[in-house]
Amino acid sequence: MNSEPFPAAAAEAAERLAAHWRALAAAELPVTPPGAPGTTLKELPLTAPEQGEELAAILDDTWRTIVPQLTHWQHPGFLGYFPTGNSPASVLAELVTAGLGVQCMMWSTSPAATELEQRMCDWLARALALPERFTHASGRGGGVILDSASSGVLVGLAAGANRASGGRWRSHGTEGRHRVYCSAAANVCVPKAARIAGVGEPVPVPVLPGTHTMDPAALAERLDADRGSGLTPAAVVATVGTTATCAHDPVPEIGAVCAERGVWLHVDAAYAGSAALCPEHRRVNAGLEYADSYAVNAHKWMRTGTPCDVLWVADRHALTDALGAAPTYLRTAGPASDAVVDFKDWQIPLGRPMRALKLWYVLRAHGLEGLRSAIRHDIGLAASLARLVADEPGFRLVAHDLGLVVFRCDSDERTRELTQRLSEEPGLLCTPAEVDGRPVLRAALGSPYADEASVRRAWAVVRRCAAPAR
Numbered sequence: 001m002n003s004e005p006f007p008a009a010a011a012e013a014a015e016r017l018a019a020h021w022r023a024l025a026a027a028e029l030p031v032t033p034p035g036a037p038g039t040t041l042k043e044l045p046l047t048a049p050e051q052g053e054e055l056a057a058i059l060d061d062t063w064r065t066i067v068p069q070l071t072h073w074q075h076p077g078f079l080g081y082f083p084t085g086n087s088p089a090s091v092l093a094e095l096v097t098a099g100l101g102v103q104c105m106m107w108s109t110s111p112a113a114t115e116l117e118q119r120m121c122d123w124l125a126r127a128l129a130l131p132e133r134f135t136h137a138s139g140r141g142g143g144v145i146l147d148s149a150s151s152g153v154l155v156g157l158a159a160g161a162n163r164a165s166g167g168r169w170r171s172h173g174t175e176g177r178h179r180v181y182c183s184a185a186a187n188v189c190v191p192k193a194a195r196i197a198g199v200g201e202p203v204p205v206p207v208l209p210g211t212h213t214m215d216p217a218a219l220a221e222r223l224d225a226d227r228g229s230g231l232t233p234a235a236v237v238a239t240v241g242t243t244a245t246c247a248h249d250p251v252p253e254i255g256a257v258c259a260e261r262g263v264w265l266h267v268d269a270a271y272a273g274s275a276a277l278c279p280e281h282r283r284v285n286a287g288l289e290y291a292d293s294y295a296v297n298a299h300k301w302m303r304t305g306t307p308c309d310v311l312w313v314a315d316r317h318a319l320t321d322a323l324g325a326a327p328t329y330l331r332t333a334g335p336a337s338d339a340v341v342d343f344k345d346w347q348i349p350l351g352r353p354m355r356a357l358k359l360w361y362v363l364r365a366h367g368l369e370g371l372r373s374a375i376r377h378d379i380g381l382a383a384s385l386a387r388l389v390a391d392e393p394g395f396r397l398v399a400h401d402l403g404l405v406v407f408r409c410d411s412d413e414r415t416r417e418l419t420q421r422l423s424e425e426p427g428l429l430c431t432p433a434e435v436d437g438r439p440v441l442r443a444a445l446g447s448p449y450a451d452e453a454s455v456r457r458a459w460a461v462v463r464r465c466a467a468p469a470r
């Protein structure tokens with residue numbers, strides 16, 4: 001390996017990224033790329049080069065061919081989906097992680113990486129004021145860094161199904177008897193995970209009238225009815241901060257229902273969970289004392305690049321009973337596996353990169369106060385946007401919580417027209433959704449470059465696009 005050209009190329013990449021971030025901050029780039037489908041494919045040769053090329057040339061091509069055709073998630077006009085985090089500290093950690101090139105499936109394959117991950121999950125559990133039983137320090141539970149909230153749900157459902165079957169899930173699958181429960185507002189990753197875990201489509205639990213949150217009494221009825229007919233409830237997935245409207249399922253009541261019946265409770269707080277960094281938003285933690293597993297995407301709202309989902313479990317053995325595997329070729333002469341944590345048994349894949357360095361850098365570089373002020377800033381911007389929506393004739397504020405604002409026009413036809421026109425606007429991205437059968441637009445604040453002025457600019461674009469139809 002010739003490492004000679006690396007320092008100069010890395011310095012050049014860092015310069016280019018810093019310039020890119022300045023351009024984003026100044027909104028000099030579009031949010032969405034100008035090219036039609038196939039634009040980038042046309043630029044790329046059909047086959048790989050036979051001879052190696054200079055890193056500088058590859059970097060040039062990145063900025064010539066790839067960057068102009070990206071959707072810029074860090075742009076202040078990017079209000080779509082939920083944000084994905086980023087910061088210089090996170091990028092630096094990714095560089096160092098990649099450079100060290102280690103694989104951390106077991107303690108013995110990278111002792112420091114495993115112990116750093118344990119400590120980072122505990123740091124974050126305490127920063128979010130989670131129940132102490134979720135920490136490694138408790139000796140019972142602990143956290144693991146996964147790629148996504150989707151993986152977090154899948155891992156939780158696997159553990160729940162295995163526990164509910166007394167360990168038979170591992171050997172016999174669900175035998176068609178296990179069921180998973182969530183409301184219609186749960187993220188699409190829940191039915192996907194349920195299918196993969198072998199429990200089929202989740203049982204839909206009705207919502208409380210006039211809300212988008214699960215009805216705990218209806219949940220209790222479904223669980224009891226299914227038990228009565230010989231089925232085995234494996235797990236319930238509650239959501240704190242649903243994707244469409246940032247609704248919060250009543251976890252304390254749902255948790256009590258699950259606890260009484262011994263059913264695994266997974267709480268998906270992919271987006272909203274980060275708000276608990278701020279003491280004034282700790283309502284998002286309500287009921288977590290009942291949760292068996294809990295996941296937050298640090299890569300959504302903690303200035304940490306994707307992927308970085310943190311999953312905590314209250315009982316690590318329930319997880320490793322479901323997912324643990326120790327073939328002879330992975331047995332080492334090192335410490336016994338119960339004396340250390342082997343994160344391969346806490347996730348679906350075997351291999352894994354060193355994931356914790358990113359959190360370590362971000363938590364240290366920003367400090368908890370820095371992350372709190374970023375979240376408060378975004379929440380403040382969302383409040384400003386919500387006021388603009390509420391004050392605008394012809395618009396309706398559908399939902400507003402934390403950094404998410406959901407709105408529509410006073411007729412569905414106008415909302416659809418607005419959605420279509422906005423999709424052609426290069427400087428702003430809001431994402432469409434449906435709430436109570438009606439089309440809506442979602443605007444989620446989270447760009448590190450967004451400010452009051454960028455919110456006013458965004459709203460001016462929305463008004464302009466809505467104007468011809470009003």
Ligand code: PLP
Pocket residue numbers: 081082147148149150151187189239241242243268269270271297309
């Ligand atoms: N859960 C919720 C509430 C979400 O909003 C999302 C994505 O936005 C997910 C899960 C899926 O997250 P991931 O892409 O990390 O799997």
